Amino acid sequence: MTTAKLYRLGFSKDEVRRAVRCCLRRIARGRYVATGSCEDARHEAIWAALSEEDFEEFAHRDDMRDEIEPLRVLIRTRAEQIHTASGRWRVTKGREVFSHLSAALVHGLPIAYPAQTRVEVFRPNVSRKYRHLYVRNREIPSAHRKMVGIYAVTTVERTLIDVARDYDPDVSVPMLDEAIRRRLTSRLRLEAVLEECPESRGDAAVVCALNLTDGRREAPSESIAAVRFFEHGIAGFEPQVEFFGDHGEVIARVDFCHRDAKLIVEIDGVEKYTMNGRTPRASIAAEKAREAALEARGYKVIRLTFGELFRTAPFERILGVLASRLRTG
Incomplete structure (x- = not known):
């Protein structure tokens, strides 16, 4: 308002x-x-x-991601002001393009945590930071921009590449995983666009993020966990592994499984306990029964909360448990 x-x-x-x-x-x-x-x-x-x-209503997730919602308002405000193109806004119309996390929000890509509070745009011959605006001096070719409603934004591919260049992988990899999973783009397409806009700085980070990408992951929290595995030298975990019962029915699908060590890592979230119309109490009871069935097969289950993804100790513990089970296995 x-x-x-x-x-x-x-x-x-x-x-x-x-x-x-x-x-x-x-x-x-x-x-x-x-x-x-x-x-x-x-x-x-x-x-x-x-x-x-x-x-538009704010999304409420009861974690740090709620801080992203004010950025949506700022993006919409600027888009409306440029779209009307009155007064000083006429100067930017046709020259300014939403980029990075701002473009990602317009495209509906996930931002796992509030890495930026400013609206991000590209504008030729201007590089400046304001309180609510970050202008980067880059000329964007027409093939790398598009209109989404009233928003002039970088394409999905260019957005993903720019985020991978300028942000840490725990921001870029969740977006890449989501885009690949939803088939919004492909690795081949991303590599082709990267060749069209090479830069001396940041291209190695893009390649690293692409190598960490896996469209089987189903939530940003799982993507962040995979990035943390890489950062802590934890290897061998496969995402979204299914376990079957005696009659071929799926009894469990886990976020990450290390088959050799018989170790499972699950990322807990509020959404996990409100799925399929069940109450949180019923969902927790189902989770306990599922975990008991997995433990009966010799698997150990480690659960992480969203907040623990940003701490070192949980991953040091996983590394220790993994090494121990591989030695005794």
Whole structure:
């Protein structure tokens, strides 16, 4: 919701300030989001306006990924301002292209954690950082850009390459895994686009990220875990391994399995306990039964939370358990 919209609803500057302390959150200059309904009758106009118009809801995952949502608002705000091309915005129309994580969000690619709070764009002959904007000086060929609604963005391939160049693999690999899994692109296509835009810095990082990519992974958390395995020298884990019962039925599919060591690593998330319409309690009971069946076959199961993916100790433990089971196996 913009300041102008609030003024049209009859709010004064002071009333907007008070609303920010209540049920509005200021994301950027002149741009607000509603954070939750309140009991102040003076703010009913805000909720009435939202119920009558098209709006986007913040995604809530109850972890650090919630911090990405304000970036979506900033991207949409800038796209709307450039699309209308009034006043000073006429200068950037046709010259500015959303890139990196901003382009990834437009394409619907996953951002595993908030690695950037600024809107990222390419614009020729300009390289500058502002509070809410990061402008990189790059000329983007027409083959590497496209329109998605009102957004001028780099193509999926160019976006993935730029992210792999300028961000760590725990950001780029989840995007690559998702793009390959959804068949939005292919490794051959990515390599072809990389040859079209070579740079002296960052191409080795792109190749490394491509080598870590595996479309069998089904969630960003699994991709981050695979990156951590690589960083800690942990090898031999295969993603999405299925176990079968006596009659050929699938009794379990695990995130990672090391067959020689009979070691399984599972990445826990809230979504895992609300799948198939089951309650969290029922899902946890099913998980325990599944884990007992795997342990009966001689497998050890190690579970990691999303937060543990960003700590060293859990992976040192996995490395130790792996070495021990390989020695005794």
